[in-house]
Amino acid sequence: MALSGAVALSCAVLTAPAHAAPSVDTPVATVQLNSTLPTEIDYTWAGSSGFRYRLSESSGTLQWADYPGVTPPAHAGPDDLSTGTDVITSVSGATVTQQHRSTGATATVTVPSGQTYRAASGWSVLTQDAAGAPHVLRAAADGTTTDLPVTGLPDGAQPTGTFVTGGSVRRLAVVYTRDGSTDVGLVDLADGTFRTYLTGVGNSPRIVFNDRWLVNGTKAIRVDSAPGTAPSTITASFLGEAQAVVGDQLLTGNAMFLPGGATPELTAVSLTDNTARTLLANSKGSFLATPDGGALATAGPSSVDWHVYRVTPAEDGSATTEKALDLPAWQAAPDGMTLAGGELLMYGNTTHTGGIYGFYDIPLDTAGRPTGLQSRRGPTLQGSTCPGGDAACPQLEALGDGRVAYLWTDTQGEEHVLAVGLDATTIADEPTGDAGGRIGTGTGRYVLYNGGTPGSQRVADFPRGATAGGTALDRTRTAAAVWGQRLWTPGSSQGTVVAYDLKAKKNVATVDTGAPCTPSEIQAVNAWLYWSCGSAGPAGVYDRAANRAVTVPSGQARLADGYLVRENRTTHELLLTDFHTGTATTRTVAVLPTADQNTGGSTGRWAVDRFGGNVAHLTDRRQVAIVTAGVPTSALAQMEAQTDPQPGGPTPANPWRPVWQLNKPSTWRLTLSNASGTVVRTLTGASTAAAVRPAWDARTDSGAFVPSGTYTWKLTAEPRDGQGPALALTGTTTAG
Numbered sequence: 001m002a003l004s005g006a007v008a009l010s011c012a013v014l015t016a017p018a019h020a021a022p023s024v025d026t027p028v029a030t031v032q033l034n035s036t037l038p039t040e041i042d043y044t045w046a047g048s049s050g051f052r053y054r055l056s057e058s059s060g061t062l063q064w065a066d067y068p069g070v071t072p073p074a075h076a077g078p079d080d081l082s083t084g085t086d087v088i089t090s091v092s093g094a095t096v097t098q099q100h101r102s103t104g105a106t107a108t109v110t111v112p113s114g115q116t117y118r119a120a121s122g123w124s125v126l127t128q129d130a131a132g133a134p135h136v137l138r139a140a141a142d143g144t145t146t147d148l149p150v151t152g153l154p155d156g157a158q159p160t161g162t163f164v165t166g167g168s169v170r171r172l173a174v175v176y177t178r179d180g181s182t183d184v185g186l187v188d189l190a191d192g193t194f195r196t197y198l199t200g201v202g203n204s205p206r207i208v209f210n211d212r213w214l215v216n217g218t219k220a221i222r223v224d225s226a227p228g229t230a231p232s233t234i235t236a237s238f239l240g241e242a243q244a245v246v247g248d249q250l251l252t253g254n255a256m257f258l259p260g261g262a263t264p265e266l267t268a269v270s271l272t273d274n275t276a277r278t279l280l281a282n283s284k285g286s287f288l289a290t291p292d293g294g295a296l297a298t299a300g301p302s303s304v305d306w307h308v309y310r311v312t313p314a315e316d317g318s319a320t321t322e323k324a325l326d327l328p329a330w331q332a333a334p335d336g337m338t339l340a341g342g343e344l345l346m347y348g349n350t351t352h353t354g355g356i357y358g359f360y361d362i363p364l365d366t367a368g369r370p371t372g373l374q375s376r377r378g379p380t381l382q383g384s385t386c387p388g389g390d391a392a393c394p395q396l397e398a399l400g401d402g403r404v405a406y407l408w409t410d411t412q413g414e415e416h417v418l419a420v421g422l423d424a425t426t427i428a429d430e431p432t433g434d435a436g437g438r439i440g441t442g443t444g445r446y447v448l449y450n451g452g453t454p455g456s457q458r459v460a461d462f463p464r465g466a467t468a469g470g471t472a473l474d475r476t477r478t479a480a481a482v483w484g485q486r487l488w489t490p491g492s493s494q495g496t497v498v499a500y501d502l503k504a505k506k507n508v509a510t511v512d513t514g515a516p517c518t519p520s521e522i523q524a525v526n527a528w529l530y531w532s533c534g535s536a537g538p539a540g541v542y543d544r545a546a547n548r549a550v551t552v553p554s555g556q557a558r559l560a561d562g563y564l565v566r567e568n569r570t571t572h573e574l575l576l577t578d579f580h581t582g583t584a585t586t587r588t589v590a591v592l593p594t595a596d597q598n599t600g601g602s603t604g605r606w607a608v609d610r611f612g613g614n615v616a617h618l619t620d621r622r623q624v625a626i627v628t629a630g631v632p633t634s635a636l637a638q639m640e641a642q643t644d645p646q647p648g649g650p651t652p653a654n655p656w657r658p659v660w661q662l663n664k665p666s667t668w669r670l671t672l673s674n675a676s677g678t679v680v681r682t683l684t685g686a687s688t689a690a691a692v693r694p695a696w697d698a699r700t701d702s703g704a705f706v707p708s709g710t711y712t713w714k715l716t717a718e719p720r721d722g723q724g725p726a727l728a729l730t731g732t733t734t735a736g
Contacts, residue, residue, distance in 0.1 A: 022573055022588040027625035028368045028614075033360060034329035036350040036376070038306045041286045041298060041327060047086040048292040049102040051308075057330050065325045067310065072102035077123070078139045081190060084122020084169035085292040091117055096125050098139065107139035112147060118161075122169030122291060124189040132159060134174060136192045148192035153185075154178055166289040167210035167245055171223070175205060184216060186223065197221050198231055210245045210293045212317075213271055217242075220250065220271050236276040238267045243297070244289035247313030248272045251295055254284055266297050266311075268319050280309055280321055296324070303329040304373045329374075336384070337624055339609035339616050340398030341689025342366070342665045342720070344624065345377060345421070347384070347394060347406075357381045359404055359421060366721040368614040368626035377404070378420030379427060384408060394604070397442045400611040400639075401661055401691035403428075403462070405447040407439055417449050417460045417469065422688070430460040430469025441523065443610075444640050444661035444691065446472060446482045446502060459487060459502060464642045464659045472502045479531075483524035484639030484661065490518045497522055497529060503640075513542040514549040523559035525610045526634040526663055530559040541579050550579040553586060560608040561664070562631040565615055567592060567606060574606055574617055578631050589627045593620040611690040612664025612721060635724035636717060637663050645734040649708065650698040656733055658713075660692040666717040666727070668692045673712045680706055692717060698735045708736020 040056035050066040076083035077100075086101045096109040096117065111117050115127040115135060125137040134150040153159075157176040164173035171186040174194065184207055185196035201207075201216045208215050212223055221231040239255035239262070249268040258264065264284035269276045283299035286308075290296060293313055300306035308325040335357070336347035344362045349355075359377045362370050384394035384406050397405045403421040410416060415435050419428040436452025447460045457477035461470040473487065481488045486499045491510055494517065499509040513519070517533035524530070527545035530552075532538075537554025541564070553575070557566035562580030567573070574590040592605055606617040612633040616626050643658040650656040670683045670692075680700045687693075692715065698705055715729045 022571075022591065024591055025587070025589045025627045027590075028628050029364075029370055030619065030623050030625045031344065031362055031370060031374075032623045033332045033334040033346045033348050033350065034304050034374050035332050036303050036358075037330075037352065038285060038298065038300065038303045039327045039330055041308065043286065043288045043296060045088055046288055046290040046296060047088070047101055048290075049086050051288075051290075051296060051324075052088075053308075053325075055327070065308070067324060070102060076100040076103045076105045078107050079141065081122060081124070081170055084124070085290075087122050087169075089120040089125075091120075096120065096137075098123060108143070109137050109139050110145045111137065112145070119163040119165055119172060121165045121172050121189060124169070124172070126163055126172055126187070128159065134159060134163075134187065134194075136187065136189055150174075150187055150192045150194050152194035154196065157183075162205075162207075164207045164209070165291070166208055167291065167293045167295070169291045170211060171209065173207050173209055173214070175201070175207070184214070186214060195227065197223075206242050208242045208245050208250070208289060210247075210289075210313075212248060213245045213250075215242055215245055215250055215271070232271075234269060234271070234274060236269045236274045238269050238276045240264075240267060243287035244295035244311070245271075246293065246295050246311050246319040248317030249279075249313075249319045251279065251287070251297070251311065251319070253287055253297065266299065270317075272317065279311070279319060283309075297321075298327070300327075302373070302375075331622065333622055334618070334624060336394040336396045336604055337607050337616060337618075338396045338398040338404060339607045339613055340400045341402075341609070341611040341687065341691075342613055343398070343402070343689050344370075344616055344626065345396075345398055345404055346624065347396060347404075355383060357383055361421075364613070364626065366613075367628045368616075376424060377402075378423075379425050381420070381427075382408065395439045397439050397447065398607075398689075399442050399444055399447070400663075400689050401444045401659070402688035402693075405439055405442050405460075405462075407437070409435065415452075417447055419447070419462045419469070426467060428462040428467050428469050430462070430471070432458070432460075441481045441483075443483055444485075444659075445642070446485065446487075446640075448480055448482045448487070450477055461502075464657060473500070479519045479522045481522045481524040483526075486524070488522050488524045488529065490522070494518060495531075497531070511542060511544060513540065515540060523557075525559050525561055526637070528559060528562070530557070530564060532557075541584075543582070546582065548582055550582055550584055552577050552579055552584045558608045558610075560610050560615075560629065560631075561612055561633050563608075563629055565589075565606065565608045574615070576615065576629065580631055589615055590617050590625065592617055612719075633664055633719075633721055633723050636666060636719040636727040638727065638729060639663055641729075643713075643731055643733065649734060649736045650696055652697040652699075655695040655697040657693065657695050658733075660715060660717075660729065662687065662690045662692060662717060662727070664690050665720040666690070666692065667720060668694075668715060668717040670694050670696075670716075671714050672696060672706075672733075673714070674706070675709060677712075680711070686720070687717075696733075706735050708734075710734050 045052040049070045088099050090097045094111040098107045109125045119126045127135045136148040157178045159176045162175035175184045183199040197214045205216045218234040219231040238252045240252040244251045253266040265278045266280040266283035268279040280299040285298040288296045295311040306327045309321045310324040332350045334346040334348045342364045361377045363372045395407045403419045405419045415432045417430045434451035438450050440448030455477050459473040461472040485502045491498045495515040501508045515531045519531035521532040529542040539554040541550045555566045557564045563578045572592040573588045576589045577586045614629045640661040646656040666687045671679045672681045683694045717727045
């Protein structure tokens, strides 16, 4: 969500800067980490044309929401009580000012000396005199105030001071005590007559009413019932408290306790047949009975999909709902961010409770524009490990398979490499036996960890379905990078790097990069190998596909597909160097805030998508801007795969769950064929980040189970960005 603001102009004469500000890329989108707590709203007025409100975190600013299609009445005024459903009342001393919002008609009521203002409903004002007797006041056509003493209160009745307005401008509820009983009735505001409806309502009655019904607790009575009629008992089962009566429906919500598995809802209980139904799922928080016989309610599946709904009566006495206002989620502070496979993953505390952290995802299209709402990726977490003085923390590494690796220190001081993100509960954990370390690079199942102990380096392994990690390799620390199932490290001669296959447990390639040193840093993405001889340089990229070396600027950088990004920590320019043609060209994509808004680093201030994506960076408003890299991506390719058959054969409870880790997002089609070549099952989907993750339960397309045997699978993946050909892979698995 992009924000805009006002610009203050000054008459001061400005001196031209010594250096013009660099030209930067325009972000394709700006988003924020949203609070997971729904926005609270306070209704300060509601009528038939709309409502006035303030949001809990908007510094008390009053705002208006209008209902669409409102047609103001031809005439509105105190002589027509029905038009009072759109009257705004303000009180100043003895003067009550009334304004009809949709027509602009106004009236003034003067409270007589000796009377005290108590409530207002539409064009009517309720007061009490010195003896406690209620009066109905209304503006007259000649500018005076008419005074109707309320009649019909039982002898000895003492109003308690509880005067309830609700779903009507023709009536107002008064609670009173008499002979030790607390009772409630309605004042007819047209003529000032009072009638008792419910007796023995208790010391804290919760009264709701409209022009049809008056309800307290489980007792309900028709407003037009004959005097002496006993109230009926509501027998329908419901949770929550009474919020309003709309039509013939009692609306209940905000249950204090919910049974296991239940979610909050706004329930409509029929007062005519004692049935209950869900009117609004996922509804809680702010409810209000409105004077036009309706109600307002908040509901939605999440804080980023949270709304005010207007509830109105239908002709048959039922209630209908329509969305009246989209409520913005409140901004939380991202303590870290990372990009992989078209997913922006932000890390932070989205609650008002300290120490509660989590990862949240926003899906992006190939240009970097959001394609969906924020969603949680993983369980509630404790804070990430941040060693004192570490300027690149929290330590996050998006793995390109939907997961994020990060460091966490237990109570014994031991660091763990954790991987989360595939569901809301699973944490894959690999203890390091060390402390004060750093995450290097990682993709898919493999994460490089450089321990705090001098010379310590290992590759943590998080295979499919595992919650306990393992160690794929433990070695003496050098410059190193993981891409797919290969670990790239310096070779034995100057400028060479060696690829070690983490599955085959052997060296599989040696590349002479032309570096004039033993690299102190190595990064790998697809066919690109980045090397650096230190912070002062030189640095370069070797293109293994074209067998050519490209000189690139030195300095702390992050390699992506055909480009690298670095930050000038003096000017705070975020610089993108495009080298895919064999010549390095650099442009400024953004100027970052001068002050670090968190502990900084490439996972705090900016991030690149190594899996065919773009660039993200923090803004001075603690939002995240996404910039299109504009660099052609490599052809779709497999980096690593886990296709072993399911032990014992796949079942609906334990399906075969292969994983193909690709180098960029795709849409895919997987077929399974029997020994005769007949396709028995076809599965389709979209990759999770850049990983293809289907599941086969040993059923055919018709739902029958396949016989035991060997089946040939064929995966066809189409690049989501449309660049390059489709990828075709094949192999076998077993069933039974």
